[in-house]
Amino acid sequence: MSEPQPARPRLLPPPALHLRAMDNLRFIRETMEGAAYFTGVSGIGEMAVGVTALGAAYVASQQSTPAAWLLVWLVEAVIALGVTTAAIVWKARRFEIDLLSRPGRQFALGLFPPLIAGALLTPVLLRAGLFDALPGVWLLLYGTGVVTGGAFSVRTVPVMGLAFMGVGAAALIAPAPWSDGLMAAGFGGLHLLFGAVITWRHGG
C-alpha cells in the first residue's frame, strides 16, 4: 500500500492569452471613457450660460407681471439647455468621447431627475400661489442635479452644485425682492465663476 501523498494544490490553467488581451482592451476603453467624461463638462459652455443668465436676470427684473417674469426664465432655460448641450457635444467631439457610453448615461441619470422634478413642481407652486418660492426651488434642484450628475466628474463640478444649493437655500429664506439678485448670482455668477475654473484647469 502506497504512502498517502500530501495534497498538492491544483493549478488552475491561466486564462487564454486572447481573453486577457480582450479584457485589457476593455479596461483601456472604459478607463478612457471614464477619464474623458471626468472632464467632459464644458467650461466655455458654462460661461456662455452664465452670460445669458445675467441677461435674463436683468430682463426679468424689468418685468411688471409674474407671468412675464416666468416667461423670461423659461426662455432662458431653453437657451441654457441648448448652449450646454452644444458645448458638451463640441467638447466630446474634440476629445472623441462617445456621449452614450456608460459614464455619459451615469451623468444624465444624475443630472436630469432633479431638473424634471423642478419642471413638474413649477406649475404646482404657481397654482398654490407660491410664486416667490420658484427661484429657491429652481436653484436648489439645479444644484442637486449638478452634484449628483457630477459625482463622477472633476471636483469642481459637484462643488459648483453645492454652491447652487447654497444660493437656492438662501433664496428660499430671503425676502422676495432679493430673488432677481440671487437668480443672477446663481445662474449667472456661479456659471461664470466655475466655468472659468473648469476652462482654466481642464481645457474648454
Added chain:
Amino acid sequence: MAKALQHQDGGTAGAEGTGMTTPGEAQSTALDLDRVIHERMRLGIVSALAVNAHLSFNDLKKLLKTTDGNLSVHARKLEEAGYITCEKFFEGRVPKTEFRLTPPGRRALEDYLDHMEAIIHATREA
C-alpha cells in the same frame, strides 16, 4: 499590426512574409509586452492621460479609485520610463501635482493597443 509585433531591437515577430501571427507566436510575443504599462494601475494612468491634456494627482486618484501610495509608486515608474511628466507647484498655499502624457508614453500606449489587437487577431485566425 506590424507595429504591434515589433521587438525592442526593431525586428518583427510573426509568420514569415505574411505579417500574421500564429497562436504560438502570439504566446511568444506576449513576452515582449511593455511591462511598464502592462500593469493595470499604470495602464489606467496612461489611458486616462491619453484623453486629457493633464490630470492632477487627486483627479487620477478619484478616477482610478486608488490610494495615494499606490498611485505615487506607479506614477513614479511611468515617470522613470519617460512615459509621463510630473509637475509640482503651489496653487495659493496648496501643493499640487499634475501629470501629463509624453509623446513616448502615447506611442507606448498605441503599441500596447496594437499588441493586444494582434493577439486577438492571431487567435481568431487560428
